[in-house]
Amino acid sequence: MNEKDNKTLDELSELFQDLDMPDETRKKIYHNILKMRDQNLNVLITGATGSGKSSTINALFGSTVAKVGCTPDPETKIIDKYYCYNMTLWDTPGLGDGVEEDIKHAKIIIDKLNEVDENGDPLIDLVLVILDGSSRDMGTSYQLINEVIAPNLGKEKDKRLLVAINQADVAMKGRNWDYELNKPNDALINFLDEKADSVKKRVKEGSGLDIEPIYYSAGYTENGIQQQPYNLSKLLYYII
Numbered sequence: 001m002n003e004k005d006n007k008t009l010d011e012l013s014e015l016f017q018d019l020d021m022p023d024e025t026r027k028k029i030y031h032n033i034l035k036m037r038d039q040n041l042n043v044l045i046t047g048a049t050g051s052g053k054s055s056t057i058n059a060l061f062g063s064t065v066a067k068v069g070c071t072p073d074p075e076t077k078i079i080d081k082y083y084c085y086n087m088t089l090w091d092t093p094g095l096g097d098g099v100e101e102d103i104k105h106a107k108i109i110i111d112k113l114n115e116v117d118e119n120g121d122p123l124i125d126l127v128l129v130i131l132d133g134s135s136r137d138m139g140t141s142y143q144l145i146n147e148v149i150a151p152n153l154g155k156e157k158d159k160r161l162l163v164a165i166n167q168a169d170v171a172m173k174g175r176n177w178d179y180e181l182n183k184p185n186d187a188l189i190n191f192l193d194e195k196a197d198s199v200k201k202r203v204k205e206g207s208g209l210d211i212e213p214i215y216y217s218a219g220y221t222e223n224g225i226q227q228q229p230y231n232l233s234k235l236l237y238y239i240i
Helices: 003-015 022-036 053-064 099-113 141-150 186-207 230-240
Strands: 041-047 070-072 080-084 087-091 126-132 161-166 220-222 225-227
Touching: 003 041, 003 230, 041 141, 053 087, 053 161, 053 230, 099 141, 126 141, 141 161, 141 186, 161 186, 161 230
Parallel strands: 041 087, 041 126, 126 161
Antiparallel strands: 070 080, 080 087, 220 225
16 A cells, blocks of 8 residues: 555544544544555445435545545446545445346346455455435335345345435434534434334344444535535444
8 A cells, every 4th residue: 555545544544533432442443444554445335226325425535535535437337436545435226216127236236245356255345225314115225135235245244234324314304404503403313213223123124134224414515505414424434
């Protein structure tokens, strides 16, 4: 790894200094960041159409850590590939655009999950599934997790799956969101906690996996008005 890569990882470490977390957790995060100096990490990002995969990538590596920078791989066609320090992000096509398209996209995801590196180990280290927090119908997302991802995760499945609920700001159609402070009030927090708990139970019932979903907002810019991201550092923390 070159000097620039080390610098960007140092900047990544700084993101977690202000987060409220136990010292033991902070030490584990720093240990994992140090491990990233010696190996490339591959993260597969997937979810239903409209869940906000692209906006999440833009927010994570365009706003939160803009100084790190990402470069897209122009050679990829169906799966977009981005390089951020020594992390590779694989942005897969969304499901929910029709039966035939879903079958084709599911096969693409399965093929990537079964791909191995030069050592014969699974290429993908972590699968990030993004859910649309503003939608009550998550059938496509549960089908994706239970029927496509979980059966193809191999060993240590629980450790290789992260489920994140996006669009927390409009989870109650914009109600109970403090736009001035850019965070949910107590009523919305309770609603989001219940949604995360429901997702956890549904995934457990369908796949047997024990997961801890988190919620966030990737933010947006519309008609000149910018809605800042929320909980992005926590999402990045869980990825690391």
